[in-house]
Amino acid sequence: MPGRLAGRVVDLGGQWVAPDHTRLISLAREFGVEAYPQYVDGNNIYDLGGQRGTYKLNDTDLPATSLKAVQETVNKLTALATSAFTVTGDLGRHAAGLDGGTLESWLLANVFDRVAYSYFRLMVRATHSAETYETSLLAFVSLFAGENHFEHMTSVRGGAQDSVFDGGVWQLADRMAKELGTAVILGSPVRHILQDDQGVTVRSDQGDWRGRYVVVTAPPTMANRIQVTPPLSSQRDACAQRSPLGNVIKVHLAYSRPFWRDQGLSGQVLSDQTDFGPWFDHSPRKGGSGALVGFYNGATAHKWADRDPIERRMQCLQDVAKYFGTAALSPTDYIEEVWGRSAFHRGGYGTVSGPGVITTFHDALREPVGRIHWAGTETDADYSGYIEGAIRSGENAAAALRKLV
Numbered sequence: 404m405p406g407r408l409a410g411r412v413v414d415l416g417g418q419w420v421a422p423d424h425t426r427l428i429s430l431a432r433e434f435g436v437e438a439y440p441q442y443v444d445g446n447n448i449y450d451l452g453g454q455r456g457t458y459k460l461n462d463t464d465l466p467a468t469s470l471k472a473v474q475e476t477v478n479k480l481t482a483l484a485t486s487a488f489t490v491t492g493d494l495g496r497h498a499a500g501l502d503g504g505t506l507e508s509w510l511l512a513n514v515f516d517r518v519a520y521s522y523f524r525l526m527v528r529a530t531h532s533a534e535t536y537e538t539s540l541l542a543f544v545s546l547f548a549g550e551n552h553f554e555h556m557t558s559v560r561g562g563a564q565d566s567v568f569d570g571g572v573w574q575l576a577d578r579m580a581k582e583l584g585t586a587v588i589l590g591s592p593v594r595h596i597l598q599d600d601q602g603v604t605v606r607s608d609q610g611d612w613r614g615r616y617v618v619v620t621a622p623p624t625m626a627n628r629i630q631v632t633p634p635l636s637s638q639r640d641a642c643a644q645r646s647p648l649g650n651v652i653k654v655h656l657a658y659s660r661p662f663w664r665d666q667g668l669s670g671q672v673l674s675d676q677t678d679f680g681p682w683f684d685h686s687p688r689k690g691g692s693g694a695l696v697g698f699y700n701g702a703t704a705h706k707w708a709d710r711d712p713i714e715r716r717m718q719c720l721q722d723v724a725k726y727f728g729t730a731a732l733s734p735t736d737y738i739e740e741v742w743g744r745s746a747f748h749r750g751g752y753g754t755v756s757g758p759g760v761i762t763t764f765h766d767a768l769r770e771p772v773g774r775i776h777w778a779g780t781e782t783d784a785d786y787s788g789y790i791e792g793a794i795r796s797g798e799n800a801a802a803a804l805r806k807l808v
């Protein structure tokens with residue numbers, strides 16, 4: 404979804420792409436939208452568990468003892484992943500045990516270095532828009548099975564924050580919609596899906612549509628707000644009831660110049676001492692003006708979503724000024740999207756799996772219910788939570804239906 408910041412169009416939702424997001428990259432090529440690397444020059448700031456310092460690029464230059472504790476924790480999580488998942492990625496013998504607890508309980512029992520503990524809490528908040536007490540240990544451990552997805556998620560170069568699209572990723576959806584023409588109907592929420600032996604009727608605010616099958620791409624918790632007749636299976640409904648979204652407020656700030664670069668800073672800050680953050684440099688490629696992009700994530704998004712926008716903006720500016728100085732208090736423009744207040748999103752970035760959900764309801768996420776098929780990023784095995792997962796899920800749903808019709 405696009406927004407305007409100081410005369411420039413920016414993404415209010417997803418914006419970054421990783422080198423292995425191959426379907427997204429090829430779509431961008433098809434539509435002539437260029438990707439360019441996230442700005443990384445200079446020092447990043449961290450302020451975690453009472454320790455403040457700087458580091459460069461993907462290195463996490465925490466104090467030596469904390470770095471050792473982070474590495475030891477990664478090793479333990481990797482060992483747990485080996486016991487919880489088979490080599491083919493299926494649930495293993497110890498999966499149910501790990502699915503019974505939260506990541507937070509495990510961190511409290513296993514990580515005794517304050518900075519390392521804060522690091523994992525903050526990284527989960529930044530990457531999932533949720534807290535460590537909301538995610539099951541198994542869900543987190545799955546990121547350490549096979550390739551190290553956690554490192555990928557938290558990295559800039561080569562990772563999930565590698566590059567951004569010139570003019571924004573929203574252009575791809577916009578151009579696809581234009582190609583599809585009248586087949587795309589916007590502003591028409593679906594309220595009811597009825598299925599019978601011959602097909603489905605989709606009842607929306609702009610009328611009814613009849614088809615042999617329907618693919619629902621809304622996240623499970625939003626899909627569950629659509630009435631279904633006859634009612635969905637118990638498994639599917641229970642799965643969706645237990646699949647909440649994280650919560651996020653995305654903020655763009657414009658400045659006359661990227662003044663933090665003069666201080667040798669990259670613009671990237673990771674802090675557990677502020678409500679706003681993390682944030683990154685998102686200055687325009689040309690023209691010399693500056694911009695930052697950042698987030699209120701998880702608990703801080705819940706805390707700030709319903710408050711006075713002026714107060715929210717003041718908090719954000721003060722948090723940025725804490726690390727970049729008083730120049731941060733005078734942006735030339737500011738724009739935000741409060742995803743938890745958006746009527747048909749009600750949160751983001753994606754679905755968070757709490758205790759018991761993966762082992763009890765895993766299949767229900769993808770299993771069709773009669774003529775109702777499910778797509779959306781949550782249903783993709785490898786790129787759930789990313790735009791890449793959404794694209795792949797659409798392709799998977801299309802392939803499944805092609806076999807049926």
Ligand SMILES: Cc1cc2nc3c(=O)[nH]c(=O)nc-3n(C[C@H](O)[C@H](O)[C@H](O)COP(=O)(O)OP(=O)(O)OC[C@H]3O[C@@H](n4cnc5c(N)ncnc54)[C@H](O)[C@@H]3O)c2cc1C
Binds near residue numbers: 622790
């Ligand atoms: C702030 C933010 C930052 C993010 N950053 C990144 C990033 O940098 N890189 C990345 O890859 N991913 C990022 N993501 C995640 C990415 O945006 C999602 O993974 C992706 O959009 C999921 O696509 P989807 O089609 O599965 O679901 P959605 O994009 O959520 O689309 C579902 C659609 O269903 C619609 N809908 C809901 N209910 C109904 C109804 N009853 N009737 C009709 N329509 C309905 C909604 O309006 C919505 O348009 C970010 C997300 C957010 C919120």
